Amino acid sequence: MAYNKNEKMSNDLFHFTHIDERILDEQFETKPIGYFKDALIRFRKNKASVIAFFILVLIVLMAIIGPFLNQYTITYSNASLDYLPPKINLLAKLGIADGQKIYYGVAYSTLEINYDLDAIVWMSEPYQQITVEGNKETMRTVVDIRVDVYKNRFGFRNIYAFGGEELSKLTSQDYYVKHVVIEEEIFSFIHPVTGELIVTDTSVYRVTISYKDYYYSELAKRGINIANTDDYPSFWFGTNGAGFDLFTHVWTGARTSLLIGFYVMLVTVSVGVVWGSISGYYGGTADILMERFVEIISGVPWLVTMTLIKMYADAGMRSATPSPAAVFFQENPIFLIAIALVITSWIGTAGSVRTQFYRYKGREFVLASRTLGAKDRRLIFKHILPNAIGPIITGSVLIIPSAIFTESAIAYLNLGPSGTIISIGTLLSEGQAVLTTAPHMVMFPAFIISALMISFNLFGNGLRDAFNPSLRGVE
């Protein structure tokens, strides 16, 4: 149909639509997704990080309430209960944490006279142990002996310790040794030194040692039933060399370590943000000077600061009239460690904040705000700094494990201030000294610090990926 230019269109062909309605922007049916919510969604997708987060929460929770979960306080100690292995009554029936300890390769002949091995039950298979000294070889029959240390200590030493009455009548004659030969066998082995074939016949023994009735009755008079080990108090993580409950101490130590990490993080973030903002926002000469200063400070190893701090703290303690500062730090030695760590830790945060300022300070929205008359302070805190919040959060989370690690290293090297500080590091180094005889003293703190480190790193990586998806995969 041809279009007629001259055709007139009457006005009634036109009519208003929507004249009765007010047209407004429709409300979004979906909820708005902000920066943090967006990060949270991405974080949730990372299963490992979520699990790590819950492990962290658990450890922090235990660091808070752990020391109160059993009847022993942080100051409770009983020197007669030193180096007890872990015992958890619930698990004891499964053979884990049953308060028993295996003495490997105890010479058979010494068994009867060893007081430490009193309340003994228990299976042992004698075997030949060859020791070579120079050209001389000695061979002796030894057994591995499993000892219920709890029964031993509570049945025997504790009465002495608590009752004050010495059970001097108890000598080695008061208990008897019963060996039952189960089977005899002949076995052969190649001698490790001479290389010759040695054939020997040996027997598998079941060794049972028990106390005489006399001893039981003596105990019964004092109201202790030795037959049922469950009646004794149990130390879930065992005890240490001074008879402190390790469960209480390990969680207190975790608390100290986390607190140090937290203090370091607090100072790091506040100093780093202020420093980075000033350096990045103002730029120019201020920036150059501040950068040179940072470069010099970042060359200071924590070893140097910690050594100086330790020497000054020790000298302060030795002096006849200690200054108030020396007294304060003697009472709160963790602040000394925190100070040593803080000296260089803020540099990373300052650097990332500075970068963000350089990236955003020339953007249009900042210019717009400046044109409208916003002051420097408003520009820094309201407009630019919020853009740096992702790197700041990620960085501050990752500072905590590195602070905990350094604190433990300091404790291990005995570089910490000499004072009574219970941290994961001091527990580890304490346990290290008796690694072969009381391995539980190392294993529990070692496990907790490893769990802390792994979950902090996983959590931190997850956060970094969540806040800055473009960095994913770049380690």
Added chain:
Amino acid sequence: MLRYIIKRVLLASLTITIILSITFILVKKLPQVVPIELLMEDGFDVEIWKAKYGWDQPIMAQYALWVRNVIVDWDWGISMHMSPGNEAFSVLSRNLPTTMRINIFSFLVAMPLGFLFGIVAALKKNKWPDYLISFFVIIFISIPSFVVVTLLMYFPAYKWGWFPIQFPPSNVSTAAMARGMVLPVLALAFGPIASLTRYTRAELTEVLTSEFLLLARTKGLNKRQTVLRHALRNSMVPLIGIVIGNLVGIIGGSLIIEQIYGVNGVGSVFLLAIQLLDYNVIMVSLAFYTSIGLIASLIVDLSYGIVDPRIRMGARK
């Protein structure tokens, strides 16, 4: 580039000077323990030292003498408690070979393994070898080396008797020494293996997805050829820095492992000096560790620019 190198070297020297000066003055301000009687009993002429180091002069004068002695004679003062009368520097340097030996071996173990695992993980990305390797990487990056060495000392050394539980003294046979070095070498290697694996994997995966590799494949190279000739070479560039950084770290060694395993290296000298308050040995040790750290970071930064000319360190806009 030359300008940049000079600038960095000058800055590093300035940093070392400032740190050491402050440290020296702070150490001197501590109550000094100079066992003059003991030294005289041992037949040393204390008066000469007094004049040379200025023991009876104010701190700033001592500082000037110290700077002069170090720069002109390379004399870091004498040890007073650890090995009285000997030069502090020689006390430290005679234990250096032990530390270096352990660290060189751990470097030789860690580098090939780190590359190998990293390459495997990158080539098998998102398959089970990658998951397995990544799992161990996160574990060994996180677990502190002192926990690793403790576990190694308890299980393989004590329980199973494979290795000695203490580092052997230097007069034992080569075989015994080799056995004794296994644990510290392993403990020192785990961390570098894990971090090198992580970096290699990240770099190689990035290169593997790049377009020049696709081009190489379309030109008819098989996968093996593209990986070996194109991907690996290009992914090595950023890794050189890490390798060189580790190499410098060899001299420093690990204080903690030495302390725990009883290795008589540089670290044990330093820790003993702190216990005995042998200030000159402490000073020379701190100088040693500070310079190692600074030199390592300096070389790493410079190596990037030398290996890959596209990277212009410190270039203006």
